[in-house]
Amino acid sequence: MPTAKPGEQMQVILDGRKAKVKAASSVGELISVLGLAKEEVLVKVNGKLASDRTPISKKDKVKVMRVIFGG
Amino acid sequence: MSFAPCSKCGKRAAISLYYMGADLCQSHFTQFFESRVLRTVRHYRMLKKGERIAVALSGGKDSTVMLHMLHKISKSLPIKLFAITIDEGIAGYRNKTLEVAKRECRKLKVPLKVASFRREFGNTLDFLLKKKGAERSCSFCGVMRRYLLNKLARKMGADKIAIGHNADDVAQTVLMNYMRNEPERLARFGPLSGAVEDELFITRIKPLFLTPERDIAAYAVMKGIEIAFAECPYAHSAFRQSVREMLNKFEERYPGTKLRVVRAFLEQQKMLQEAFRGKVEKQGEKIGRCAICGEPSSKEACSLCVLLDRASF
Structure with missing residues (x-):
């Protein structure tokens, strides 16, 4: 799996809003970069739900959804 | 984009289920999900x-x-x-x-x-x-x-x-x-x-x-x-x-x-x-009725009537 270069950034959509974050090479790494709990999010890569080990790059359209809420 | 494989069929995994240490594709996940609900309902x-x-x-x-x-x-x-x-x-x-x-x-x-x-x-x-x-x-x-x-x-x-x-x-x-x-x-x-x-x-x-x-x-x-x-x-x-x-x-x-x-x-x-x-x-107790609203209650006034200050006792 290719690793992201130091200092490199990528654009993601977090809860419907665009955000620039430190580039990650996999879905799991991205969740850690965002400081989110794996248990509380789902991630779509190029329109499809993706598992943690799914590789990602700057070219991919990545959408992170927080799905665990109270109420 | 390359992909991570489903633990069951090797196709593209859509979700990681940490509690079972597996990655599943959409088809295997929905099957697993529905059968668990059905098992719960039947059991x-x-x-x-x-x-x-x-x-x-x-x-x-x-x-x-x-x-x-x-x-x-x-x-x-x-x-x-x-x-x-x-x-x-x-x-x-x-x-x-x-x-x-x-x-x-x-x-x-x-x-x-x-x-x-x-x-x-x-x-x-x-x-x-x-x-x-x-x-x-x-x-x-x-x-x-x-x-x-x-x-x-x-x-x-x-x-x-x-x-x-x-x-x-x-x-x-x-x-x-x-x-x-x-x-x-x-x-x-x-x-x-x-x-x-x-x-x-x-x-x-x-x-x-x-x-x-x-x-x-x-x-x-x-x-x-x-x-x-x-x-x-x-x-x-x-x-x-x-x-x-x-x-x-x-x-x-x-x-x-x-x-x-x-x-x-x-x-x-x-x-x-x-x-x-x-x-x-x-104790020979049976569930009674709320004296105010008539709904089942183990006390003289049910929790709702107490909450809404309907009970004056």
Whole structure:
């Protein structure tokens, strides 16, 4: 799996809003970069739900959804 | 993009299920999800042929997915479904989920009854919490919702009320009851609720009892069920929220924690029920009626009437 270069950034959509974050090479790494709990999010890569080990790059359209809420 | 493989078939994995150490593709996940709900319904004999089931539908992900699952089941088991949505009066939150409830019921051709705190109790939850304080918002709201659901479902001829409690809710409830030292509440809790039998109480069933919350969200996304992932504005002020955060931290570090809490509770449930049912029988007590509203109550005034200051004693 290719690793992201130091200092490199990528654009993601977090809860419907665009955000620039430190580039990650996999879905799991991205969740850690965002400081989110794996248990509380789902991630779509190029329109499809993706598992943690799914590789990602700057070219991919990545959408992170927080799905665990109270109420 | 290359992909991570499904642990079962090697196709593109759509989700990592930490509690079972597996990645599953969309097809294997939905199969796994649906069969777990079916197993839960069968194991606890939640549904019988010909029954009328009132689906407690908030329009959030849990109850909406439950509605879809019960609708799927109703194609092979003849049961009659109708939904009840309660508008508590939470500005900026409930109106969004109410729209989802109406849309999904239209889509599935399930009749829907919308009731509100304002109509039933004269005030919205927002108003009541301004007066009472938001610290115990979930307890207040819960008492009012349970009362109204039970009353309406009974009036509408329901045999059972289906509640969208998921495994996360269950694990939280179990720990909260231990932390508050309220074992008698746990005796009344379960996939089929009610240690106390009474003709005015409608049995509550929980088909998602063993299904983790994140799986429910994933199923909704995979099935294209459009859900507003909204958060109740009062959730942060609740004790439950602290327990939820704690459990999620444990789950991250020790995957499977929540389901282990649920299973440990199920192992103890019979003992708890026996202990507390036995106590009631020995004392020769029966559930009575609230002197104010006439609904079932173990005290002179039910929790709702006390909460709404209807009781003067």
